[in-house]
Each structure stands twice: as C-alpha cells, then as structure tokens.
Amino acid sequence: MRYTRPISLFLMITVFAALGAVIYLLVQSRPLSVPPAATEQADTGVDISMTGVSQTFVQEGRISHTLTADTASLLARDKKAVFENVTLTFLAEDGTPSVVTAKQGELSTETGDATLSGGVVVENRARKIYAQTLHYNDNRHILYSVEPVVVTGDSFRFTGNSMTFDMTSGKAVLSGNVTGRITDDALALQ
C-alpha cells in the first residue's frame, strides 16, 4: 500500500500534463479569425476608404477646382489618394468652368499633381477634349497628355499626338501631327 499513493499522484500529473500539451497544440494551429476585408486592406496599404467624396481646392483665396468621386482610398505610405469615377471642375480666372471626368484618378497628397485615366473627357463652353490618360500639374495648373487626344467643337474636330491645357487662361495647345477639319461655309470661297 505504501507505493500506491505516489504512483497514482504521478499518473494524475502525467495525464494533466498530456492534456495541457494537447490543448496548447490545438490553440497554436487554429488560424486567427480575422475579417477577410481587413486582411485585404492591410495588404493594399489603404488606410482610409470613403464613398461619396467631395473636396474643394482654394488657391490664392480663389476656388481653383473642386473634386467629387464615387470612392476615395487614401494610401498614406504611398502619399497618394485613388479615386473611382472622378469629376474635377476647374475654374478659369474669369470663372469659366472646365469639367474633367474619368474612371480613375490618382492624386499625390504631396504635390497635388494627379493622373486621370479611363475615358477622360475635358469639357468647357468652347470645346471637348478626349484622351485615355491626362495628367494634372498643380504647380503650373495645367492638364497635359503625352498620348493622342481628340479636340471637338460644334463644327470642328482635331487630333494631335499630345496636348497641354492651361486651366487659368483657357489656352489649349495641340502638338504633333495635328489634323482635322473646320466645317466652313464661308471658307468655301463661293
């Protein structure tokens, strides 16, 4: 009888130790139940996502342009904001609006420069400009394209290899292989 008490104690300790080991292993191998969206968000570096975005930009005490978009995602590490279905409205010195629409927009939060892509259209009273990609230089307050663009009006249509559009003066320069037409009764020299 003298030995049975320590043996049973030893056996009880062993059983509890084994049970503890099994529980520990189970806990280690169980994946953390974290919402997938958050994981995805962690991977893309998006810090803040917003919908129904609207922003006004003021330069020298005057509204220079406004921005609206369906969605906006701020990527602080990359110092940029990405927009979906974006509309930028630029106001020239005399208040003439030029409205720019695009499927995507990327705005540098550092420089204020932007790149617009996806069926980009710039429209004001005088003309419409179509391009696949347009860049905006905030410092010079110009839109420019290094790809072919089309410029149209009621009775003119011109294409060129590249373009700059000064949002303050309203001056557009189309360069490189400029071709197109003016519908012109008068010039027919009847």
Added chain:
Amino acid sequence: DTPPPPQDDAKAIHISADRLVSESRADYAEFTGNVRAVGEKFDIQADTLQVFYSPAPDTQAPGTANRLDTGTGKTVREIIATGNVTILFDDKVAKTDQAVYSRESGRVVLMGPGSTVTGKSGRISGDTITLHTETESVTVISGGETRVQAVIHPDGSKNDDQTEK
C-alpha cells in the same frame, strides 16, 4: 465617353499642321508648322494659319443657317495665312508672303513684294493683289518701287513658264 467619329462633309476645311494653339476666350486659333488647309475649291499651304472668330450673338437665332459656328457660337471673321503662302484655286496658283481672307468682304488679299497669281491666261505680280471671290475679278497694286507686271496669253495656249525662258 469616346469622341464622335469624323464626319465626311464636302464643305469642311481639312487642316493639318504641326501645332494648334486655341484660345477659347480670345476668339482665336493658330495653326503653325507645315500648315495645309484644303477646302472644296482651294488648297492653301503656309507656315502659319490664324483663324479669328467674331462673337456672333445672333448665331443662335433662327434663320442664321449660313453662319459658321465654330463650336462657340462664334463665326470665322478672318483667316490669315503667313509665310511661304501658296494658294491653289480655280486652276490658278497664287504665291505671296501673306494672304488675308475676310469673310465680311469676301475678298482674299495677297500682300508682300512679288506676290503673283499664275493661270492659263497669264501671270500677274505686284505688292498687293486682291481676289474678289464674288466677282472673280482681280486688282493688283504696286508698292511704288516695283511696277505691276502682267503677262497675258490671250488664247491661253502658251504656258507661262515658256514665256519666262
């Protein structure tokens, strides 16, 4: 949003150039570099072509069918071709430093010493040559230093080059 396709329009003036500068508020557009403008009845080549619009408030009014609307409710008022200007029209060739077309007067004025208009019936040259598009008449003025010159081939048979040899 994709651009409208180019339309085939006999009255259209087809223009090609290296560069186009358009000032929406300054009623002005300028084509520079190897400019060529081809219309129904003429073909202009020049270094620069400037198109000046006039804001026509009544362009929106009904009955202004023949107005030329350049997309801004404006009409083309004047066109100036400058630098190595060659104009082909009515089987004639005009060469000058500068040609100014005025919509209001319907005239084309060639300006520059040694401006010439050459056709089957001969050749004229002077410092200022005015082509009246309605009456198809021509007025030539000299600048004082050089005389107006005209070479007429009554029967239109001789080629002007032959007379110069």
